Each structure stands twice: as structure tokens, then as C-alpha cells.
Amino acid sequence: MPQNQQILLDNRPQGEAVASNFKLVVSETPALNEGEVLVRHHYLSLDPYMRGRMNDAKSYAQPQPLGQVMQGGTVGEVVESRSPKFAVGDKVVGMGGWQEYSVVPADQAGMLRKVDTTHVPLSHYLGAVGMPGVTAWYGLVKIIDPKPGQTVVVSAASGAVGSALGALAKARGCRAVGLAGGPDKCRYVTEELGFDACVDYKQHQDAYSLSKALREAAPNGVDGLFENVGGMCLDAVMLRMNAFARIAMCGMIAGYDGQPIPMAYPQLILVNRMKVEGFIVSEHMEVWPEALKELGMLVGSGKLRPRESVAEGLASAPEAFLGMLKGRNFGKQLVKLI
């Protein structure tokens, strides 16, 4: 049995999350029971939602249990199988967690999915052609539901969700406008991802200033917002929204450490007869096949060229995760294990 490095949640953050919240341990991988497979992880996914689960607070998901392996998405290869559904060598995506190997009851529906790496690199199944991509798809198609010519804004535009959102919006004939932090990310958003404009929110101290910059990026106002950040970004975009605009509320990374992030102008929801809707993509499994098909084609055809920040080795996961929460990543944050 191979040795298995694992990262546990050792204690919960007091305010900001820190490296000492995590703990690296080594265990043996257990022998397989009938129906199980052993997966060796090639990449693990780091996602903002994990920060919310580190708190012991009421949220949509159960909190991450203390003393257990951090949960999260993984891609890898089957290295041992006692399931007729999977063969050694199969490339698979699952929820293996922050560890090098996982034992998966492969007969249970939804635990493990075989993927084809002919046109799509394995790692992208954790990003553009995975949960983040489907997240963008659901918010755009099912909540924002834009018409051709309408303007759609996404915050954290260079990230895994934002980059997919831009490609999906362009495919629907929309004007895609991003918010991102810093000139490098903004350049990538317009030049590589094909957004029509991108505003560097770090150049602005308050929502009014950011809102003014948005006036040029979105001269016809904003019809849809896909919100990943909250706080000043949300306020600034709301000030530019048109009548009957829609907001898909996906994340509020600005408040993950417990900072207050009030919405400054809720009266705009009334004045502009807006619809604001929160969602969690795992509650809408029915859209995944359709969404993954479109996302796979966008990546396969080169219309969506997602960028990745790759940390090396399991031990680097905590620092990479904390950096991502501060916006230090550039594109989808992964940890490469092999």
C-alpha cells in the first residue's frame, strides 16, 4: 500500500484563515473492498468556497469537519480497481480531497466520473470544464439569461469562473465586461479571454470611483452581473445597472474572513426592478451534462483558453489556498501532485 500524504483541517480560523489552521499528516492507503477503486491524484482544486466551509457557521454546506482531510475536487488516475466500472489507467474526476490518494466507492452514482483527455487537458476538468465552468454556465444561462447585445459583468474575471463566464457570454452575443485586480489580469481578460473591456478595481478606492470607470466599459449600462466578490465591486456595478437587470449571486470572497460587506444601495433593486438570486451549482446537477458539453467545446476549439496557477506538491496547498483568497493566483488555482 502506498503512503498517503494528507492535509487536515486542524482548527478553525479566528477571522483571517492562516496556515496553522491546517496540518499535514501521512497515512497508509487501506486495502480496497469490493466496488472500490484507488485513485492517485494528479491535481487538486483550490476554490474560494472552501474558505466558507472552514467556519463552523450556518451555511449551505455542512462545515468541513475538524481533524479530517480537507474536502475538494481532484483529477487523477485509477491505480487499482475492484469495480467493474473503472479500469486501471482511467482518468477520473472526483472529490478526493487534499491528499495524494483516495479510496472511492466507485459504484455509487456521482462519486467518480471518467473523462477524455484527447482534446481537454486533465487539469481543466477542475476548472473550465468542471465545477467552476458549470457555475458560470448556470448563473449566466439560468439566472442572468441575457439577450444578444446586452452587457454582462463578472467580478474576479480572470479566475476559473470568470473566464468561463466571459466565453459563454460572448458565445451568446453579449458585451462581456470584467473586473479584475491589476493591469496584468486586466490585459489577460481582454486580450486572451476576449472580454470587451476590463476594469482594474484596485485603481479605485470606493464604489463611486469604480462605477465611473464602469461607465466607459459598459456605455449602455449593465443588464447582468455575475457576482463573485461582493462589497465595493457589487455596489459599483449596481450603480450602473439597467431596469430589469439580474444579479447571479455566486460568491462574496470579500467577506470570507468575517469582514462586514453590506450592500450599500439595496433600494436600486426596487428602483430598477432587479432580480437578485443566490445559487449553488451542486444543487442543479440536471444542467451539468449540457453545460459541460458546451464548455468542453469552447475549450476544445480554443475559444476559451483558461489560465492556471499551479502550486507544486501537497505541502504547498495551504499557502496556495491562502494566496488565492487574497487574489494572488492568476486563473484557476491548482496543486500538482505528480
Next chain:
Amino acid sequence: MPQNQQILLDNRPQGEAVASNFKLVVSETPALNEGEVLVRHHYLSLDPYMRGRMNDAKSYAQPQPLGQVMQGGTVGEVVESRSPKFAVGDKVVGMGGWQEYSVVPADQAGMLRKVDTTHVPLSHYLGAVGMPGVTAWYGLVKIIDPKPGQTVVVSAASGAVGSALGALAKARGCRAVGLAGGPDKCRYVTEELGFDACVDYKQHQDAYSLSKALREAAPNGVDGLFENVGGMCLDAVMLRMNAFARIAMCGMIAGYDGQPIPMAYPQLILVNRMKVEGFIVSEHMEVWPEALKELGMLVGSGKLRPRESVAEGLASAPEAFLGMLKGRNFGKQLVKLI
């Protein structure tokens, strides 16, 4: 031609609205052209939305023009007619404004509606069986869309919209919970209007305290909120909302004088996968017949017993209006002109 007292908007509020924003004038009613009728107003309606229109700000409606008669709903009687559609003596509801008489181009659709006062007193066509009632109906039926047994909360519960909301929610098998200011209003909300519970928000200094009180009034959490007030009331109810809850955003009277009214916890929209939707009832004329029919039956059968605050004489309109904005009215605020 009779003399016609009128109240004009003389100047726009700087912050709080004051009596000197208005001006009383007297004019002659003009001779009628073909197709016009002269209506003598019995009651005029005072509604919170009018405060928003006094500002020269972007809103859903054009601002109230300066130097012109304050616009608003009226009920009255046709006293002269050059239209085949209306006879002298007809009781009518329209948008006659803050004046004793109005000349109405009665041939234009939607300008004037004949009403039956056999089972419903004329004044109620400005309240429970009029715009405020339909407002409650739309928000409840089309946005909150509650299932039997779910809990629905409304702020300003003793008012024209709130009282209708309670009756409509009870008719659908819901638990109806009100927020109102002061023990008299709360007693009326439960004893006369049939709400299951009512919380006196004036007994609470902050959203957490109010939210605790709501825990007893809504022991199974809140599935739908019809929001008329904003600020602390909105925050407190949001803290008690269940997964997949809906908020119909109808008014934010707490911010009508320009006070900041941030929404403290927008992350709850995400955590609870809520839907928040703003609306204006005049944009949904298609629901009016169905809504007015149900509201008329609720009033006619005594299941909805709306209360009215009646000021006497046109000159009293400004003070009555300003008092209503401070919550000094009790039920639908009217001005009786005859």
C-alpha cells in the same frame, strides 16, 4: 365652473420632506371638450411612493414635475360628462391628483374606472381593493409564491399594503407575521387583521434584537418577506430566512429622505439561495383584474377589514402625507374632500 383647490409641488426636499415643499392654489375648472368628464374627488390617496417622486433622481417613474399638481390616486363622482362611457353620478377611481376636481379624457384606456359601491365602500378602492391591494397580491402571488404552511412576513403590516398581504397569505394557508410600530398597531394586526403574530419593531434598537423577537413569531423560520421599509427591518428578517426564501422588494420607506439604508448581510442571499426581486405594480396591469376580484371578495366577506386614517380637507394633505412617512397614520392614509 366650480373653483378647484389644488396642491402643487413648489420645490424639492433637501433631505427630509417638509410642508413648505407644497403650495395650495385655487383655479377654475375648465370647460369640457368632447370625450372628457369632470370628476369631483371624494377621497385622495396618500402613498409612500410619492415621496420618491418628489426627488429629481433617477427612479422608475418620472419625477413629479415642479409647479404642477401633485399626482396621485383619487376616487370620486362624475359631475359632468361629455363622454358616452360615463354618466353623471358614476362612482369612479382614477389618478386625479391632489385637487378637488379633475378633468379626465375618459375615452383613453386606463384613465378612469367605474366602480360598484354596493359591497365595497368607495374609499377602499384606493386601498385594499386598489393599487395597494394589488401591490400586495403581486408580490405575494408572483414573487413569494408561498406554499401552504410556509411563513410570510410583511413590514408596515398595519398599512394598506401590509393588511392586504396578511389576508391574502392567510387565504393561502400560510403563517402571516407582521412587523409594525407600537402596541396599538400590533394588536390591530393580530386581532383585527388575523395575522398569526406581530412584532413591534420600535421595541428594538438593532437588527439582532429584532431578529430574536422574530424567532418566537416565526418558529419555523421565514420563507417569504414582503418588504416595505428596508434598513433594520429587512436585516432582521433576513437573519431568520430559510433556504430558498423569497423577498418581494416593494418599498424602502426608511430611506426615502436620503438616509443610507445598506443591506447588512447580502451574503445570506447566497448562503440561503434566496431570490430578491423588485417590482412596480403599474408594470403588471395584466394581473389587476384577477387581483381586484380576490381583494374585493375578501373585503366584501369581511375577511379583510382595512383600517383608514382620514384627514379632512385638501389643505390637510401635506401634513397627513408627512405624518404617514413617519408612521403616524394607522392603516390606509386618505384625505376626505367632501
